[in-house]
Each structure stands twice: as C-alpha cells, then as structure tokens.
Amino acid sequence: MAEQRSGGAADHGARNAPQHVLVVFPGYHRPWANWINQRLDAHGVRATLQRWDPPREVPLEDSLGDLLLARGQVLLVLDDWFFQLGPRAAGEWNDVLRGFVAAHADRFAAVNLTNRTLLPATAVLEPVSLWGVGEEEAEARLFSRLGIDPRRATGRRLPAGALVRFPDTPPEIWGEVPRRNPRFTGRDDLLTDLQERLMDAERGNAACTLLGMSGIGKTQLAAEYAHRFSSDYDIVWWVSSDDRNVQRDRFGELAVQLGLSTGNEPGERIRAVREALRRGDPHSRWLVVFDGWDDTDGADVILPQGPGHVLVTSRNRGWGDHTEIVEVPGFDRAESTAYLMRRAPHITAPEADEVAAEFGDVPLPLVQAAAWLGESRMEVSEYLRMVRDGSISAVDEPAGPYGMPNSSLTSWSILINRLRLSQPQAIDVLSLCASFAPGRIPLGLVRAYPQADLPEDLRWMVTDLAAWSRALDTLVNYSVLSRESRGPADGGETGPHQESVHMHRLVHNIVARLTDGERRAAHRKAVRTVLAEADPGNPTDSRNWPRYAELLPHLEPSGALASRNPRVQTAVLNCLRYCLRSAEFRAGIRLAEKIREQWSTFMDPVSNEMLELTSQECVILRKYGRFRDAYQLDLAVSARLAEAAAPNPLGSLRAAVSIASDLRYLGQYQESERVQREALAEARRLLGENEHLTLSAGSNLGIVLRNLGRYQEAYDQDVETLARAESALGALHSLTLITSNNLAQDLRLLGHYREALARQEANVRVQVRILGPQHLQTLYARAQLALCRRREGSFQQDLGATMASVLDQMQQVHGRGHYLTLSAINNYANYLREHGDLDQARELSHEAEAGYRALLGPAHPVATGVLANTALVLQASGERADALAILEAALAGLTSSLGPDHPWVLGCALNASAARNFNGRVADAAELSRDTLRRARHTLGNEHPLTLSCQVALATDLRGLRETDEAGKLEEAALLTLTRTLGAQHPHTLSARQRNRPYWDFEANLG
Known part of the structure; x- marks a missing residue:
C-alpha cells in the first residue's frame, strides 16, 4: 500500500521508508539507475528498474498510469531529455504533470540529473538535484527524498569488486571514446542484448562484433555502449581501426596508461597490453572497442582475451570466426520518427514518418536530414520535393552507394549548397577534409605548420582562429563530422594545432563528390605539403612512430605518392622506412608498390629516389619472407644500372649487396658468397673500411659463410666486422648489435658453448635495454640465447617455458608462417622431442616442415x-x-x-x-x-x-x-x-x- 506524505520537500525524512521503489529511467541513464538500485538494496529497500520510452501513440496519462500498477514509490530519473521521450506535442507533459501526476503526488518522486531548466510543472514531483554533487551527498539526497534513514542499513553487503561505480566517477582509464551523443535515440533493446551477451560469455571469449552496412550507426552504438555501461568497467579504451598502423599504434598506447614497462615499438607494446589484459592486472574490468575494423587479418595478433570485454564494429561478416556477431539493423520506424521530431520539433508525426520512409530508416542520412530540418526549419514538403526531384543536385546520383538510399546524395547536396551561401568557410574545411583519408583526420596540422604553402582560399585557417572554430562548430552541428582531440605526450594543454576530426567514410565519399572539384587539386597539394612539414625526419627513432602512423593513411588520397616535390618525396620514403623499422611489413609492401606505380610514370628508374625505394622495398620483402620477389626486383634494377648511360658505382654496389642477401635467403649459398665478396671488395674501394655499407657487406659475408658451414671463417669475418662497427658506429648501433649476435652464433656452432652463452647473455641484456624486451631483434637474440643455454647444458630448468614464450611472441609479431616463427617452432619441437613430449613434437615438426616447404x-x-x-x-x-x-x-x-x-x-x-x-x-x-x-x-x-x-x-x-x-x-x-x-x-x-x-x-x- 502506498505511503502517505505528511509534508513538503523539506519533510521527506519524516516519512516511513517505502518497501519497494520502481526506478523509471530512459536508457540513456542506466548507470544512474543501477547505482540507485544498489544504494536502495544496501538499505533494505527492494527496487525494480524500468527502462521507459512511452510510445507516442499511447496517451501519456495512460503510460504514467501503467507505472502505478507497481506497488510502492515510483522514482523518476529526470533530465531535460526525459521529457522528449515519445516525443510529444508541446505542452502535453505540462498538462499531465499538473493533472494526473498532481492527483497521485504521493506515489511519485524524482531525482534531477541536469542543471538545465526543466518544465515548470515538474515542481509537482519535488525532484532533488543529484547534479554536480559527490557520491555521499547524492546518496543522502536520494534517501531524504524517499524517506529512508541511512543509519538503518539492513540490506546485504556487497564485496568491493561488485560495487557499481558512482556515475559521475569515470573509469580509471578512459581512452578517446567519442563524445556522448546527446541526441542518441532508441537502440535500447540492442544495447541491453549486447551487454547481456558480453556479461554472460565465458571468460576470455567476451567479444562481440556490431555488424552492418555503412551509415547504419555501428560507431554511435559502440560509443553509447561505452558511455552507458562505463560504470561496469575500470578501463574503457577506444581504438580507431580503419587503418592498421593507426590501430596498432593506438592499441599500443594503452601500455603507457597501464604503466607497463615497454619501448615504443608497436608490436612490443601490443604484446605487453594483451598480456596485462589477459591477466587482468592491474584491472580485470576492461572494455576495448575496435571501431571500423573491416580486415580480419591480424585479428589473432591484436584481439585481446581475458576477463574483460571486446567490442568490434565492422562491415565484414568474417568476424564471425573470431567473435559473436550482433547484427545492427536500421532504426525501427518509431526510433526514426522519434529522432526526427526531437531534432526538428516543428515537424509532425506524419511528416517524420514520410522522411523516415524516404531514407529507409538508415540512421546516417536520417541524422543529416534531421540536422538540416532542425537548423533550417524548412517545411518537410519543400525538403522532400528538393530531395525527390534532385533539382539542386550537382552530380548524378549513384545507385545506392554502400547500400544507402539513392535520395541521400541529393539530401547532402541541399545542405552543402546552403552552406556555400551561409558559411563558405565550412565548405573550405569540408573540401580540405576530402583531400585526406576518411576516418581520423589530423586537421590541426594545418594550423601547426603555418609555413606550409597554403592556397589563398585556405590561409584564413592559419590566421583566423575564431573563423576556424566557427566553421568546425557548424559542421559538427550538422553532423557532418565530429571533433576529436588527442593530448600531447607531455600531458600539457591541447590546442587547435593538435585537433583532429572524424569523418565517416560514407560522408567522406559524398562530400568528395559534392564539394568544389575545381579547387581539389590545390587543396590536395596543401594537404601533402602539410604532411611533409609534419614529417619528424627520423623514422629510426621509435618516439616518432606515432606521428608516422598518423601520416601514413593520408599519403595516397592527398596525392603525395605522385608528387614531384622533393620534400614530399622524402616524407613518403620516411613513411616507408617507418614501416620497415616498426615491423609493419605488410603495410610497407603495399605502400612501396603504390609509390613505385606512381614514380615509374615520371621518374628515371635509376634515379637516387627510385634506387632508395627499391633498397627499402627489397629489405621489407625479405623481412616479410617474399625472397623471390625481392630477388627479381633487385635483378631488374641491377640490369637497368648496367644499361644506363652514366655509370652509378654506388647504386650498383647497393644492388649487389642486396642481391647477395636475396641469394642467401633463396639457398644459393655459393653464388651468394661470390657476389658478396665482390661487393665487399668494391665497397672497400669506393667507401673505405668503416662506412656503413662496407660494414653491412662484411656482416652479410659472415652470415653466408656460416650458411656454408665454414664456421671458423665466419667467426673470423665477424670478429673483424664487429671491431670496425664498434669503432665507427658505436657499441649500441643496430648493425653492431646484429654482428655481435652473429659472433655468438659462430661460437656456438664451433662448439665453444660457454663462450657463446656468455656473449649472448650480454647481447640480450644490451638489446633489452636499448630496443626493449620484445623488439624483433631482441626476440631473435632471445631465441639464440635459448639455443646457447640448451647446448651449454647447465641451464635446462625452465628452458622449455622460455622457448615456448619466445615462440608465442614471434608468432604475435610475424604470424605463424613467417620464417623466424618457423625457426622457433622447429627448435621448440626439438626440445620437446628430447624431453619426451612426442605428440606435440610431432605436431610442431610437421608444421615447421610444411611451413618451410610452402x-x-x-x-x-x-x-x-x-x-x-x-x-x-x-x-x-x-x-x-x-x-x-x-x-x-x-x-x-x-x-x-x-x-x-x-x-x-x-x-x-x-x-x-x-x-x-x-x-x-x-x-x-x-x-x-x-x-x-x-x-x-x-x-x-x-x-x-x-x-x-x-x-x-x-x-x-x-x-x-x-x-x-x-x-x-x-x-x-x-x-x-x-x-x-x-x-x-x-x-x-x-x-x-x-x-x-x-x-x-x-x-x-x-x-
């Protein structure tokens, strides 16, 4: 039976506490509802949670009357959004509050979560404000409103790990989740289903993919999930995954937030993060969102497992092999019309229904239509007439691009034509964005490098901050793009020069078709000039790798790959060098092929730039295991150099050194030795004993001598090369470290096990300190150290675990079929056979055999x-x-x-x-x-x-x-x-x- 109220708001505590409370909330405020439920339960008050979005067709009085069917108190969780549920005609809420709710005031109570003005008639609910107060004060106000004595805690005590976080307390780590969309509509059942799937999944398998076509709202859904259920997690980390390099860099950044001791190499950071998430240390309640991950290649290398949850958004149904699939449909009609009427309050329900039907209930064009109607207050009939007859469309309509309704392009043309008149600087920004790749766009680089040669129509971006901000705000308001900001590494203040925006790939495609094509060439030139200015200039320094990962996706759309500007060409080659140094071999191969395709149309095949391209490309191909391709490319360049009118001794020398390496990998050891000896002699003649190319040729000669089984000769060669490298390059140079590894290998193969072990232990210590424990070169050194310990015989304890660990990390870096991983598989199989695990040894031996044969x-x-x-x-x-x-x-x-x-x-x-x-x-x-x-x-x-x-x-x-x-x-x-x-x-x-x-x-x- 309902409790009777004996006084006003100040007298709440005098009432008897209710035995049951129905907590009524919009889905948007589920974290608050969960917190309220837990606080009531802790004080012996039963609560039921009721997510509420009353159908517009049902009279509001009837929907509120249904709530009174529950016994006890009805607690409404209010903000200004609450009164848009439905949505309803102006004045309906005020009328019902003054009538029906006032008549049942003893049954209703409310809390207010906003500092914005609510409807005047909400005074009848006597809401207490929980906005902007701490948890203790919020609990005190809640209990006071419901007449609960906080000293009489008769409920059950929950362990600390089971407590729901206070909604205004963010997770300990919150990583670049898009800002919450205050206009997010519906999808409540889908979000609830998604949460249940993740919560109910077995540990280590809590991974779901939101699957659907472009524009269906996958990213918005994932972002809303992250915000709505943030109180369930200690870590929420967002990873933009349109580009593989950006994805790896972003996921690896979590290592810094977790306080993990790693270097800057992405693979090393990724492995450390995955291991920390797998262990749940330091946090077991985590959520990682991979947004826009369409290519499933590499999923096993990055996708984390453990006690937390993974959410992927994708258009690729292949994710069903890795995660549980959650299909994302279009809006249902009620969601479509509700969104349109909230964003454009002047339209009627039948008009909203007509617009929703026109765009097939697909969220993205509906968002743009609602933004346009809401901002312009245009009549729906006029808007739909323009959409349907295409009278202002600047281009032919595509036949449903990406599954979108044909009418969406015309809808966008309406917006862009209006912006040309009212806010032309916003069109400048749009046109510039179209010259970047879709997804994350580092637009702030335009302001960061004012020395870049911008065309006249874009120079205002550097000089007029107010106009810059106004243009971006306009585009954000029209839902064309969203703003992102990534703070600087030193934790200082961000600014416009660090600002990034995000443009959906479908929006990018449409904008590129509809913005001014006449200026596109100038804008693309501006973008590639800015990219060149942003080149740190040193891809060997791992501290610069995040910047290169940011620049890489925009090289092709900006036209940088076809540029004849030497500064831009240098930046392009530096991005390729970054791919090599950071072990992003697949990305490097794709980039090198695209560069060659462009440069071959206007550049001399034996120019210095083309020779450098070939040199880098061949190393990447060999590192990736495509030995034959590298060899054919080297042979072609060598032939062109031989045919050239002007001799190029240095170019021919570099080609010969590379060919010798190709031959060695192809198993042609005798021929490799011959070519390598000739190249070494030529390097000494041209460059002297101590130049890098000479030392590299000497180190390679030691390797091929070892492949030929001439271990003493290899040892002698490596001793000489190492001494010169230490003197000329320093003890910590990459080539010096490689040669020292080679020398330890020589000693082991000569049977000098103790000496080999001592040297390799020292090698590993240095490489861990300089390169990090999981750098590719360090992993190879660790694999060699395991072989030294096995041969020396005194360090057999835990050797198997060490070899298994190295194999696992090799696999994560290279994949299972890479030649270094196959070597680790082979060596571990030998160890297992020797120690009696014949079944696993047989399995691994067969895998190594098949892998090498392929x-x-x-x-x-x-x-x-x-x-x-x-x-x-x-x-x-x-x-x-x-x-x-x-x-x-x-x-x-x-x-x-x-x-x-x-x-x-x-x-x-x-x-x-x-x-x-x-x-x-x-x-x-x-x-x-x-x-x-x-x-x-x-x-x-x-x-x-x-x-x-x-x-x-x-x-x-x-x-x-x-x-x-x-x-x-x-x-x-x-x-x-x-x-x-x-x-x-x-x-x-x-x-x-x-x-x-x-x-x-x-x-x-x-x-």
Whole structure:
C-alpha cells in the first residue's frame, strides 16, 4: 500500500521508508539507475528498474498510469531529455504533470540529473538535484527524498569488486571514446542484448562484433555502449581501426596508461597490453572497442582475451570466426520518427514518418536530414520535393552507394549548397577534409605548420582562429563530422594545432563528390605539403612512430605518392622506412608498390629516389619472407644500372649487396658468397673500411659463410666486422648489435658453448635495454640465447617455458608462417622431442616442415634439413622404417645441394647411420658412420662436438659388428675429449658414457 506524505520537500525524512521503489529511467541513464538500485538494496529497500520510452501513440496519462500498477514509490530519473521521450506535442507533459501526476503526488518522486531548466510543472514531483554533487551527498539526497534513514542499513553487503561505480566517477582509464551523443535515440533493446551477451560469455571469449552496412550507426552504438555501461568497467579504451598502423599504434598506447614497462615499438607494446589484459592486472574490468575494423587479418595478433570485454564494429561478416556477431539493423520506424521530431520539433508525426520512409530508416542520412530540418526549419514538403526531384543536385546520383538510399546524395547536396551561401568557410574545411583519408583526420596540422604553402582560399585557417572554430562548430552541428582531440605526450594543454576530426567514410565519399572539384587539386597539394612539414625526419627513432602512423593513411588520397616535390618525396620514403623499422611489413609492401606505380610514370628508374625505394622495398620483402620477389626486383634494377648511360658505382654496389642477401635467403649459398665478396671488395674501394655499407657487406659475408658451414671463417669475418662497427658506429648501433649476435652464433656452432652463452647473455641484456624486451631483434637474440643455454647444458630448468614464450611472441609479431616463427617452432619441437613430449613434437615438426616447404620450396636446403627432425620424432615413436626412409631422402637432398662435407650433411648422416642400425642394417650403418667421421674431422676438427658424436656413433656400430677393440678405443678417446672440452657433467658427456646413441638436431636458420 502506498505511503502517505505528511509534508513538503523539506519533510521527506519524516516519512516511513517505502518497501519497494520502481526506478523509471530512459536508457540513456542506466548507470544512474543501477547505482540507485544498489544504494536502495544496501538499505533494505527492494527496487525494480524500468527502462521507459512511452510510445507516442499511447496517451501519456495512460503510460504514467501503467507505472502505478507497481506497488510502492515510483522514482523518476529526470533530465531535460526525459521529457522528449515519445516525443510529444508541446505542452502535453505540462498538462499531465499538473493533472494526473498532481492527483497521485504521493506515489511519485524524482531525482534531477541536469542543471538545465526543466518544465515548470515538474515542481509537482519535488525532484532533488543529484547534479554536480559527490557520491555521499547524492546518496543522502536520494534517501531524504524517499524517506529512508541511512543509519538503518539492513540490506546485504556487497564485496568491493561488485560495487557499481558512482556515475559521475569515470573509469580509471578512459581512452578517446567519442563524445556522448546527446541526441542518441532508441537502440535500447540492442544495447541491453549486447551487454547481456558480453556479461554472460565465458571468460576470455567476451567479444562481440556490431555488424552492418555503412551509415547504419555501428560507431554511435559502440560509443553509447561505452558511455552507458562505463560504470561496469575500470578501463574503457577506444581504438580507431580503419587503418592498421593507426590501430596498432593506438592499441599500443594503452601500455603507457597501464604503466607497463615497454619501448615504443608497436608490436612490443601490443604484446605487453594483451598480456596485462589477459591477466587482468592491474584491472580485470576492461572494455576495448575496435571501431571500423573491416580486415580480419591480424585479428589473432591484436584481439585481446581475458576477463574483460571486446567490442568490434565492422562491415565484414568474417568476424564471425573470431567473435559473436550482433547484427545492427536500421532504426525501427518509431526510433526514426522519434529522432526526427526531437531534432526538428516543428515537424509532425506524419511528416517524420514520410522522411523516415524516404531514407529507409538508415540512421546516417536520417541524422543529416534531421540536422538540416532542425537548423533550417524548412517545411518537410519543400525538403522532400528538393530531395525527390534532385533539382539542386550537382552530380548524378549513384545507385545506392554502400547500400544507402539513392535520395541521400541529393539530401547532402541541399545542405552543402546552403552552406556555400551561409558559411563558405565550412565548405573550405569540408573540401580540405576530402583531400585526406576518411576516418581520423589530423586537421590541426594545418594550423601547426603555418609555413606550409597554403592556397589563398585556405590561409584564413592559419590566421583566423575564431573563423576556424566557427566553421568546425557548424559542421559538427550538422553532423557532418565530429571533433576529436588527442593530448600531447607531455600531458600539457591541447590546442587547435593538435585537433583532429572524424569523418565517416560514407560522408567522406559524398562530400568528395559534392564539394568544389575545381579547387581539389590545390587543396590536395596543401594537404601533402602539410604532411611533409609534419614529417619528424627520423623514422629510426621509435618516439616518432606515432606521428608516422598518423601520416601514413593520408599519403595516397592527398596525392603525395605522385608528387614531384622533393620534400614530399622524402616524407613518403620516411613513411616507408617507418614501416620497415616498426615491423609493419605488410603495410610497407603495399605502400612501396603504390609509390613505385606512381614514380615509374615520371621518374628515371635509376634515379637516387627510385634506387632508395627499391633498397627499402627489397629489405621489407625479405623481412616479410617474399625472397623471390625481392630477388627479381633487385635483378631488374641491377640490369637497368648496367644499361644506363652514366655509370652509378654506388647504386650498383647497393644492388649487389642486396642481391647477395636475396641469394642467401633463396639457398644459393655459393653464388651468394661470390657476389658478396665482390661487393665487399668494391665497397672497400669506393667507401673505405668503416662506412656503413662496407660494414653491412662484411656482416652479410659472415652470415653466408656460416650458411656454408665454414664456421671458423665466419667467426673470423665477424670478429673483424664487429671491431670496425664498434669503432665507427658505436657499441649500441643496430648493425653492431646484429654482428655481435652473429659472433655468438659462430661460437656456438664451433662448439665453444660457454663462450657463446656468455656473449649472448650480454647481447640480450644490451638489446633489452636499448630496443626493449620484445623488439624483433631482441626476440631473435632471445631465441639464440635459448639455443646457447640448451647446448651449454647447465641451464635446462625452465628452458622449455622460455622457448615456448619466445615462440608465442614471434608468432604475435610475424604470424605463424613467417620464417623466424618457423625457426622457433622447429627448435621448440626439438626440445620437446628430447624431453619426451612426442605428440606435440610431432605436431610442431610437421608444421615447421610444411611451413618451410610452402615458403621456400621443397629443394631449399632448409626445407630439406627439417625433414631430419621429423624423422627423429618418428624414430623416437618406434616408427623406425619410416624414419630411415625420410633420413635417407634428406641426406641425398642435402648432399646434392651443399656437398658431402657440409656440417648439415654430416649431422643428417649421423642420424641416418643410427636409423640404419635401428633397422638391422648394422654393416651399412658402420660404413656410413666411418665415412661421416672422416669428413667431420676434416671439416670441423677432431674436438668439435659433432665430430665426437660421429666417433661415438661409429663405436656403437662397431660393437654391433663385434669389432670391440676398435670400438673401445674410439669410445674411450671420445669420452676423454668430451670431458676435457665440455666437462664431465655435460649432457653430451653423460650420454656418451651411458652409451646412448648420439643424434643431431637441425637448427633451421635462413639468415
């Protein structure tokens, strides 16, 4: 039964507390409703939440009367938006408040969440204001209005983690979520369904994609979800995902907000962020929104898992393979008409219905139509006449672009033609935006670089701040674009020079068609000039990478790729260098192809700019694993240089160094060595011993010598190169660090395990400090360190976990099929086989084998060598006949491509001799073992671990043939040498003493 009221607002506390409260709220204020519900529950008062948007067709008095069917108090959560629910004719709310509500004043109460003026008749509700007060005061006012004694807390106590955050307290981390749209309409059921799906999903799988066509309102829906349910999260982070580089940079910025210790390299930051989100440390309640992510490639590298939630907006149905799909339909008709009538109050319900039908209830054109009607107060009949007859359209209408109604283009032309008359500077801004890419547009760069050569009609943007702000405000008011601001890195104040805007891709397409094409060329020139001015000039410095990621999407639409301006061309090449340095190889390949397509139309193919383009492109292609493409490109350039009228010794030298690297990756080691030696000699002649290109050629020669199995020569070459690099470039230069890694690898392959380990530990420490723990180069160094520890024998504890971790991080950086990831897979499979996990070892060995075959072709030495590892797994599993067949084939293939004395051939022969023995062919095994030992002594020396393994293997075969005297002598000599060189407790020594048959692991390494 309802409680009787005995006094006015000041006397609320004198009443008995209600036993039940119906909390009535618009969906927009769900966070407040949740907070009110929890506070009431904590004080023993039952509450029911009622989201309310009464149908316009139902009389308001009837809708309010339905609320009174609930017992107890009805608490209305008010702001000025509340009285637009419906929406209704002017005066209807005041009439009902003065009549029906006043007659039932004892049943109604209200709280007010705004400082704006409410309808005069709301006085009957005696609302208490919760606007702008702290949580304690808000709770006190709420309880006072409802007559609840806050000292009598009889409800249940909730743990701290379950408490609903006070709505005016933002999440601890709030990252560039678009400003809340105060005109957001409807979608309540969709938002509620979305929340339930995310909340009910299993931990680690709470990911949904809002799927729909352009203009359907996916971004607005995601932004409203972030605001409406912000109290459920400690982190809300928005990632614009139209461009992959911007996406990676933006997602990686969360590392800074989380206080994670990382470098500036995007891949490193992304991995750190994903790991922190997976652990839920420091926050387990998180929401990450990826807006406009249409390309599912790379989803497994970025998409986070863990206790939080992921929301994607996309047009790509392929997201169903990664997330749960939530289809976003158009507005229902009630939502369409409600939005139109709120934004343009002068129109009637039938008129709103006619406009909604004209635009097919698609939100984006409806937003523009409502903005136009609301601002211009044009009659609907006149507006629809202009839309339908296209009398003012400047261009032919497309046939439903992006699924939009055909009439939308005419609707936009009405707006733009009116702006040409009333606010021509807004048209200047629009035209300029059309010369950028859609999505996030760093428009503030125009003001940041006043020295840029702007055309006369745009110079006001630099000199007239008031006009600049007025033009942007006009476009925002008409829902053409939205404003964004990203604060500076130092946390200082933002300004117009840092301002960005966001333009929907569909709006961008329409604006580009309808704005002044005559000035487009000048505006595009202005944009590319500004982009060039904004080039930091040093893409090797990771602190500049966020700026390059911001510039990259706008190169093509601005015409920068076709520019003949040397300053612009330098900026374009710097963006390409950024792609290389930041490991954005796919983006780099696409950019290089587009640059080449443009430059080839007007530039000499052997100009310095084209040669630099080729040099960068070939490195990126090799880094990405497209070795054959890099080789063909290098050959073509080399041929052009040879045919050129004027000799270019330096250009030819750079091409030769690059070709030598291509040949090495393609497995043509002998030819690579020949070309590399010639290039090194030429570099010394042209440049001297200590120039970077000379040192790079020397380092590459060391690599190819190692590929040829000439480990001592490789070591000698690397010692010389390292000494010169440290002197000329410094100990911390990238080339110096690479050469030091190579030297440690030489030492390990020579069997000097302790020296190799000591050097590689030092290498990793330096690279972690200089480059960060998850930089690509550091990851490779860490993989080499794991091999050093495995060979040295003293650091076996946690080695498997280390190798698995490196593999996981390699996969995140490169993908599963990249040659460095395949190397990590191969090495981890060897470790697992050695430690008895044959099932996983078999799976990984087959994956490495198939991956290398697909990448390199079956005849490549590396693709052949990994067969030996597959055979060892089969042999350990008892499949000895199959293992023997594979090893014999691998031995024949390696011998054919590398010659009989290469260490890879010797190792494969060691395994093949064991397989022959295990299959009962002991005499054949002994014959192969004897020949292998002879060759190993010649190639590697008497004390190399592989030579000693061959010696132990021969002893085993001889015992099988009952030639025990020779077997004993060979075994005893091998044990003495192993003890002296590796130590009595080294795994190789212990295994030989226990008469275990030795084996050889193939370490797949292309570079």
